[in-house]
């Protein structure tokens with residue numbers, strides 16, 4: 001069945017509330033653990049249905065933010081979100097008080113109950129209205145950024161559409177296009193500050209209402225993190241400063257030589273004089289090549305990607321009215337994932353075909369996990385699947401980049417490594433923000449600049465006013481939409497690099513471990529999944545250092561002038 005043929009409907013909250021009452025009755029009157037298990041599985045099916053319809057409503061709106069009907073459906077699901085959490089919360093409370101807890105834990109592993117305990121700590125009916133407000137503010141950010149109309153060289157673009165100019169081989173084009181981007185941000189900075197200010201204060205209030213000192217602890221629980229906290233993360237950030245920042249400095253020097261520039265500005269993001277490698281061929285052609293690639297990589301990926309194509313589970317090309325960015329979502333009722341992106345003719349288009357397909361492949365591989373909560377792991381684990389898939393597909397990159405393949409690989413590794421300090425900077429910034437909820441927008445920008453000097457000491461914005469005054473973080477949607485979702489990319493990248501190294505040494509074993517990890521879905525916590533995949537935990541002292549050494553050696557051996 002094609003995506004467009006999948007059944008979609010609105011869920012009736014009152015019906016759900018009444019149905020839940022019946023389930024709660026059955027659950028508390030159960031005479032055996034098996035009876036309780038059956039009720040849990042029934043509720044699980046209901047949840048799958050709800051999450052599928054909500055995901056479809058959200059996706060349809062992302063595909064066309066000007067479609068009034070799609071907007072109405074998305075608004076509907078947004079509006080019932082907190083009620084549905086409340087209904088789910090009542091059942092989780094009952095499960096948490098079950099007399100068969102030990103048996104339930106035996107049935108589904110300890111994560112089943114820790115997930116419920118964590119979830120219970122993130123909600124109380126008292127915060128329901130505030131959650132609605134939070135959703136509205138998030139939506140305001142989406143509406144504002146997705147609706148950006150930027151005039152550049154006499155033509156109108158959205159933020160994603162302007163992207164290719166930022167990596168143009170002509171420095172003037174790069175700078176002018178960034179200027180256009182930042183002018184838009186500057187004109188909207190008051191609105192963006194206002195949305196963020198409200199979000200921070202609201203999240204702080206939600207946290208204190210639930211009994212926390214500030215939003216940080218709650219933020220970690222919302223991310224489902226059960227086996228590490230801010231201390232481990234702070235220590236990991238420090239390792240990035242110690243081991244990655246110096247290597248990135250060396251890469252900057254190398255880039256100056258390649259580009260023949262005395263000094264690099266923010267807008268000199270390209271890696272080669274002639275510009276960054278570009279995919280060869282139309283989007284349709286690229287997808288056909290990807291289909292051949294996934295067939296050759298393995299049977300599992302071949303079947304999976306054919307299904308994605310045949311059932312039209314991808315919307316890849318940028319067009320007006322489409323929400324910016326790329327993501328993978330899923331409809332658990334139908335056991336199907338979906339990939340959304342904005343192809344714009346850059347090498348990033350291929351990374352979508354590998355990164356988002358990595359997410360989708362994992363989600364499809366774990367479809368037989370017994371519980372909805374086991375479909376997706378927490379995000380730092382989920383990004384391992386996507387970022388590692390970027391590396392597992394390396395042997396096929398010539399299909400997309402032809403004579404520029406080696407350039408792509410150099411850029412991929414250099415870029416992945418250089419990303420780590422940025423990721424840590426975004427994370428550090430958010431910790432500060434939620435520790436200081438009363439800070440003014442100006443103080444926030446100043447703090448961002450201070451952190452940039454630690455993590456990104458080579459950044460020079462030239463005379464681009466907006467980023468120079470510390471506003472550049474406003475373009476990072478995670479900071480608005482999903483607080484604390486960012487260090488995940490750096491933790492996962494550290495794991496993905498390990499797969500890259502393993503794949504060089506023993507590709508068969510590496511792929512087996514990877515598939516094993518994908519099948520496990522979210523059935524275990526991050527640290528356990530890392531162990532299951534045979535990888536070293538990024539928090540361990542020495543882990544990042546060893547990985548960076550290997551990556552740095554590889555980069556040293558490449559002479560980019562000969563690429």
Ligand SMILES: [Zn+2]
Nearest residue numbers: 355359383386
């Ligand atoms: Zn991802």
